[in-house]
Amino acid sequence: MERVISVSLGEVVLKGLNRKYFENKLIENIKRALKNFGDYKIYKEQGKLYIEGLENVESDVIKKLTKIFGIIYVSPCIRTSTDIEDIKKASIILLKEKTVQLQGVVTFKVNTTRSDKRYPLISPEVSRIVGAAILDNLSNVEVDVVTPNITLYIDIKENAYVYIDKFKSRGGLPIGTNGKGLLLLSGGIDSPVAGYMMAKRGLEIDCLHFHSYPFTSQRAEEKVLKLAEELSLYTGPLKLYSINLLNIQKHINENCPEDQMTILSRRFMMRIGERLANENKYDCLITGENLGQVASQTIESIKVIEQSVNTTILRPLIGFDKTDIIKMAIDIETYETSILPYEDCCTVFLPKHPLTRPKLEEILISEENLDIEFLIDEAFKDKKIYKIK
Ligand code: ATP
Ligand code: MG
Helix, strand or coil: CEEEEEEEECHHHHCHHHHHHHHHHHHHHHHHHCCCCCCCEEEEECCEEEEECCHHHHHHHHHHHCCCCCEEEEEEEEEECCCHHHHHHHHHHHHHHHHHHHCCCEEEEEEEEECCCCCCCCHHHHHHHHHHHHHHHCCCEEECCCCCCEEEEEEECCCEEEECCCEEEEECECCCCCCEEEEECCCCCHHHHHHHHHHHECCEEEEEEEECCCCCCHHHHHHHHHHHHHHHHHHCCEEEEEEECHHHHHHHHHHCCHHHHHHHHHHHHHHHHHHHHHHHCCCEEECCCCCCCCHHHCHHHHHHHHCCCCCCEECCCCCCCHHHHHHHHHHCCCHHHHCCCCCCHHHCCCCCCCCCCCCHHHHHHHHCCCCHHHHHHHHHHCCEEEEEC
């Protein structure tokens, strides 16, 4: 009898012929997340992955595994032979551990699945035999098949696996199975959530942040680094490119109408993002834009901002209500950092009455007063790159 951890795959199982590719990526991601846990082995057995050799660090491992995309459930199991006597023993051990945890009378049911149809007992028989053995051996337990406190699961495959807890993981697809994206990461609530959502669909993510130092502070930069770190708990190691936008903002401020400030600087952000994407092979840009949230996110503004580049832009939050975005930010644990009150580069030259219905022709006329390529080159010169583990 061995303690192992089972990993239930989510959408990966729907991938047909590509399944192997998705599984291998997932295994790679699991290994990266567990690289400090010493010697262990991962193997496949009929639809699930199993990890053996991590007995004393189970709860830390489960914390890591429940943040890896592509996994829906994680369960600490006892693996035994398929001999019914062994299955009984393992079941009694697990149930006994649970009764100690829960105290008082514990109600339970047994749920057996059998993928080896040659197994001499059918599933309900196994459940019945094991249920009876538990009742014979433990006090303070009762069967309740309708609303039990706990369900004891038995999976009969080449080996038998017995488990009670199913820790919910995050679903989605393994990171790295869907290309690479560059997330425009501000210090706000939305953009970390946008990055999380796209990573969950299999995109590998790096981040791009704009600041206006010394108008924005060192602490504002540290806040963004912290957000990137929080995001990296899901994405694995990532890069954060940090670029000073101040010079560009000054040029806009001196040469263009005040109410176009936000739109013009957003167009520069996109262009810089596009150049980074081309140089570093990102397939797309990702933003936290959300229709109607602020002046720069009316449909007209989004359109005019987008027309500065020729790159795919993903906006996973476009149709969400702010309250739902906040719930997600709380769930992924970026919210507390996002609401720290440091200034953002966009607040530096914030117009009193920002345009809500910008016209592309007028924006293009304003941009004739700017040496766009030169300004972008200059901004690139002192870009910083942070590597976040
Ligand atoms: P957030 O909470 O993400 O800051 P927001 O409601 O403040 O969102 P905006 O400030 O209008 O929205 O920004 C829209 C999107 O533009 C952001 O979600 C982000 O992707 C990008 N963005 C804005 N400011 C920056 C910045 N300083 N650095 C990088 N990207 C930015
Ligand atoms: Mg913002």
